[in-house]
Amino acid sequence: MTGQATAAVELRGVRKAFDGGRLRVLDGIDFTVPARGTLALVGASGSGKTTLLNVLGLLDDPDDGDVLVDGRVVADLDRRAVTRLRAERFGFVFQDSLVDPRRTALENVTLALGFAGVARVDRNESASRALDATGVADRAHVQAGDLSGGERQRVAVARAIAHRPPVLLCDEPTGNLDQENTERVFALLQRYAEADGSVVVVTHDLEIAARCDRSLRVLDGTLHEVAAVERVP
Amino acid sequence: MIRDALTHAVVNIWRALGRSLAFAAAALLATGLLTFAVTDARSSQADVTGDFDALAATHLTVATPVRGLANPRLDATQIEAIRELRGVVGVAWLTVSEADVLDGDGKVGGSKVWSVAGDASALALEVDGRPAPTLTRALYLGGASDAGRAATRFERFVVGGTPLLLDGEVTRSPVLPDLTTSAVVVADGSTPDLSEPGALVVQVKPGWAGDVGRRLATQIAPGNERSVLVAYPPEPEDLRNSVTTTVGSLVWFASLALLVLGALAVAVATVFRVLSERRLLGLYRAIGASGGFVILSIVAEAALTGAVGGLAGAVVGVGAAAAKALATGTPLVVPWILLVGAVLCGFVANALGAFVPAWRSVREPPLSAIRSR
Numbered sequence: 391m392t393g394q395a396t397a398a399v400e401l402r403g404v405r406k407a408f409d410g411g412r413l414r415v416l417d418g419i420d421f422t423v424p425a426r427g428t429l430a431l432v433g434a435s436g437s438g439k440t441t442l443l444n445v446l447g448l449l450d451d452p453d454d455g456d457v458l459v460d461g462r463v464v465a466d467l468d469r470r471a472v473t474r475l476r477a478e479r480f481g482f483v484f485q486d487s488l489v490d491p492r493r494t495a496l497e498n499v500t501l502a503l504g505f506a507g508v509a510r511v512d513r514n515e516s517a518s519r520a521l522d523a524t525g526v527a528d529r530a531h532v533q534a535g536d537l538s539g540g541e542r543q544r545v546a547v548a549r550a551i552a553h554r555p556p557v558l559l560c561d562e563p564t565g566n567l568d569q570e571n572t573e574r575v576f577a578l579l580q581r582y583a584e585a586d587g588s589v590v591v592v593t594h595d596l597e598i599a600a601r602c603d604r605s606l607r608v609l610d611g612t613l614h615e616v617a618a619v620e621r622v623p
Numbered sequence: 624m625i626r627d628a629l630t631h632a633v634v635n636i637w638r639a640l641g642r643s644l645a646f647a648a649a650a651l652l653a654t655g656l657l658t659f660a661v662t663d664a665r666s667s668q669a670d671v672t673g674d675f676d677a678l679a680a681t682h683l684t685v686a687t688p689v690r691g692l693a694n695p696r697l698d699a700t701q702i703e704a705i706r707e708l709r710g711v712v713g714v715a716w717l718t719v720s721e722a723d724v725l726d727g728d729g730k731v732g733g734s735k736v737w738s739v740a741g742d743a744s745a746l747a748l749e750v751d752g753r754p755a756p757t758l759t760r761a762l763y764l765g766g767a768s769d770a771g772r773a774a775t776r777f778e779r780f781v782v783g784g785t786p787l788l789l790d791g792e793v794t795r796s797p798v799l800p801d802l803t804t805s806a807v808v809v810a811d812g813s814t815p816d817l818s819e820p821g822a823l824v825v826q827v828k829p830g831w832a833g834d835v836g837r838r839l840a841t842q843i844a845p846g847n848e849r850s851v852l853v854a855y856p857p858e859p860e861d862l863r864n865s866v867t868t869t870v871g872s873l874v875w876f877a878s879l880a881l882l883v884l885g886a887l888a889v890a891v892a893t894v895f896r897v898l899s900e901r902r903l904l905g906l907y908r909a910i911g912a913s914g915g916f917v918i919l920s921i922v923a924e925a926a927l928t929g930a931v932g933g934l935a936g937a938v939v940g941v942g943a944a945a946a947k948a949l950a951t952g953t954p955l956v957v958p959w960i961l962l963v964g965a966v967l968c969g970f971v972a973n974a975l976g977a978f979v980p981a982w983r984s985v986r987e988p989p990l991s992a993i994r995s996r
Contacts, residue, residue: 444990449909470913477911484993488906492638504627505911533638549910 398479398556398588399423399446404455405611406441415441416452417611423557423590428583430599431592432616433608439592440561442608446590447559448476460556477505481550483579485562487542491535495526495545498534499552506553520552521545524578540571547578556587563591564598576601628916632923642896643928649892650932650973651939653885657878657965658940664874665956666948668867673954675863676829680855682745682798683836685823685843687718687815691850695818697843702741702814705842710831713742715824716815717799722783724806734768735805736782737821740812745826748802749795762787763807765796782806798824817843832858878965885972893925897980904984905992914985921981922974929973933966 400423406416415438423429423446431439444450445457448464457464459479464472489498499517508516521527524544526537534542543563550558560579564572576598583589583603591602599605605616636643689695697716705714722736739746743758750763762780780787787808796802799822815823823843827835832855840848897904904917941957948955984992 440990440994444988447909449990450988473911473913476909482909484906484909488902488993490903490906493634497634501627501631501907502910505907505913505916 398425400458402456404445404452406452414611419613421613423588426588428580428589428602430602430605431608432599437608438611439608443559443561443592447480448472478507479555481555481558483546483550483560483563485565487539487546489534489542489545494531494533495521496530498545499549502549503552508553516552520548524548540567543567543575551582554586558582558587558589560591562593624916628919629923631920635924636927646928647932649888650929651936653881654933654936654965655940657881658937658962659943660877661874662941662944662957663947665958666953668870669956670953671866679829680832680858681827681829683825683832683853683855685851685853687817687821688819689817689850692817692844696816697814699814701842708835708838710827710835712826713745715741715743715745718819718821725781737802737805737807738810739807740810745824746798748793750791750793752794758809761809762789763791763793765793765803765805768804893977894980897984901992901995905989909989917985918981922977925977926970926974930970933970937962937966
């Protein structure tokens with residue numbers, strides 16, 4: 391693993407169940423997201439990878455246990471403060487190249503910068519920088535609906551990293567991309583993890599997981615380290 | 624946040640122009656129908672009111688002499704007080720006597736001679752086939768009288784021993800038909816003497832006869848009102864009120880129904896719109912949009928398109944009502960205040976219609992929305 395060992399997000403004894411408690415998905419998870427590096431979460435469908443990502447990204451509350459961001463217990467914050475914390479401290483990349491098709495690439499990024507509390511005068515510059523970093527600067531003024539799938543996903547990455555959040559949470563970021571775009575997007579994520587923050591990737595792609603600094607399998611509500619030998623294809 | 628949300632709403636309207644136009648068209652249709660219905664109904668109401676006004680009494684007559692009055696001559700103050708009554712247009716008073724009328728051949732004929740004072744316009748006379756708002760000179764002859772028939776040949780007459788020039792022929796007298804068979808002379812400026820035979824005629828606005836009638840007796844004979852008989856044609860006032868109230872109620876009911884239906888249509892359309900954008904709204908929420916941002920942008924978009932559509936609908940509705948009024952020859956009454964209210968209500972209904980689905984969308988966990996299909 392590269393980077394520092396300082397915790398960006400920490401889970402302490404987190405439990406989460408569905409179906410009235412019958413389906414226990416997370417069962418006392420203790421887990422720390424470091425300040426740098428890539429981390430893969432793998433596991434079978436329904437194992438709880440996405441639930442863990444939701445809890446990490448403050449999109450869902452645990453039934454029990456604590457989530458700490460920058461050392462602060464999230465449960466102690468009100469809803470508005472949690473929304474603000476999520477916007478400022480996290481970046482999200484979702485499957486399906488999810489962007490607003492009616493807005494240009496630049497507008498997609500500036501909109502997210504607005505949510506993150508970036509001043510209006512700084513938004514265009516930050517957005518342009520992020521689009522440049524993801525290689526779609528020349529497509530900045532094209533409506534996202536007219537971009538290719540790979541371009542849209544790179545715009546989504548630009549949107550996630552534009553405000554330089556400490557933690558980037560990615561849900562199957564390369565799930566619907568061809569090989570060439572998968573390589574491009576994953577390279578972007580790796581570059582971010584080396585220089586700016588931590589990248590957590592939920593993936594079914596073991597090849598991607600193997601290239602991450604660390605890989606964890608979600609199984610029976612707990613986390614298991616995936617050995618390096620297992621990760622090498 | 625508010626500026627960002629409003630900007631977001633405007634961009635949404637502009638970039639999804641087809642959808643915005645569909646929303647605006649729905650608002651246009653609802654407000655257009657509403658405006659047309661209200662304006663047309665108000666015009667019809669005015670038409671009905673006009674019809675009733677044509678039936679309404681416009682003249683009150685007090686036949687004289689009035690018996691039992693301590694002071695039968697009205698003074699100028701009393702006449703002015705009658706003129707000041709609400710609904711009164713004018714007051715004329717007449718006395719009648721029998722006199723000999725000599726024409727140019729010196730033939731003698733007996734005739735009633737009406738002496739007119741006050742506002743001659745209150746009598747609604749026609750002289751020589753034209754309305755005669757004033758009687759400025761001395762003699763007019765009833766066209767149906769013997770003397771009137773002789774008037775075609777002579778201009779000089781002697782009435783009751785007084786030589787007079789003929790000014791015209793009374794061809795129509797709807798208030799006092801007797802004037803068409805009599806001689807009419809313009810009196811001096813004296814006030815009416817109610818002990819003499821004749822009449823006091825009060826012209827009123829349509830619909831005011833009953834009201835003025837009750838007050839007139841008090842003005843003429845304070846404390847002795849029963850001795851005064853005020854006559855006027857039967858008033859269709861109750862029927863008029865009943866019909867106009869019913870039409871008014873129908874207008875309000877139709878307006879309310881259209882407003883409710885319009886709001887429901889917008890709410891349903893917005894529900895589908897929000898459902899179709901569920902993933903996008905989930906994305907916004909996930910990347911940090913506050914609930915207020917999402918709600919405000921959805922509501923603002925619906926309200927703005929609703930307002931634009933509503934204004935256009937109001938113009939179209941008034942135009943259609945005007946065209947119908949023109950084609951049918953009915954009066955056009957545009958209830959401007961109601962119209963502004965309708966546009967405002969459309970705006971508010973659109974906003975409220977959008978609020979519920981917007982509020983529901985922010986209650987959904989962002990990831991569930993993003994993963995929805």
